[in-house]
Amino acid sequence: MALVRVREILKMADAANTSVIAFNSSDFNMIHSVFKIAEELKKPALVMLDPRHAALWGWGTPEIYAKMCIEEAAKVDVPVSFHLDHCMDFDFIMRAIKAGFPSVMYDGSMLSYEENVKNTAEVARVAHAMGVDVEAELGHVGFAANETDQDDLDLYTKVDVAARFCEESHCDSVAVAIGTAHGFYKKTPKLDLQRLQEINAAVDTPLVLHGGSGVPDDQLEKAFTMGINKFNVGTEYFYLYFQTVKEYCQNHEDIFDMQMLVQERLQDYLRQKLQLCTMTV
């Protein structure tokens, strides 16, 4: 099956009443491990490029990233795909689309409702003409380091505008703010599952949950049956990678085998995390 459009994978997840898991991944070890364990467990999975990592690597990144994902995806038989995460830069989105990204996120969540709709619709117009899917964000998923972000109801997605937003922006999926935040939590998040159910009842568009690191599994299991069809996780996957490198360097003089250990650890984590997606393919 190899590379599949993200909207098709979200459709499968919706039909199975679960969520595909999307991992922020910046290099071969991370991308290869996601697709490998997806294949092993017979589950769909996504990898996502964070534009901040692209900025660190320079302008060639979307092309290199796309090539790596396309080649890795061709090696597996389960539906996998890749996505450009949180981007506000129209030119960078266009560059990713040209490079072969099947899915992009335009994040206008810090803008007014009108500007968010207008810009998302403009991205969707071009992306759809190129056969590419668009994720939007309504409400704003903040940062866990700002302890108040996850509880700030002003940032939460408003049920009464969700349907109009999806219709007017032509997005293919929408990230909702229901109590999560990006990065490591200082206090355990408590998802507003009532709000999630109401949003899900109001819109047909697949819903996305950001800020996945550290959200308790029991809350995720519920959220996945209440309309979340794409679940983003990054911080804990990166942290595990960097901790493994640090530990290895402290304990070994010859660091030649380090990548083997990195992949082993990442794959053990993925083997567990991917169990949250209850569908098999």
Ligand code: 13P
């Ligand atoms: P975490 O880094 O908090 O897991 O969130 C990832 C995310 O939402 C990427 O869009």
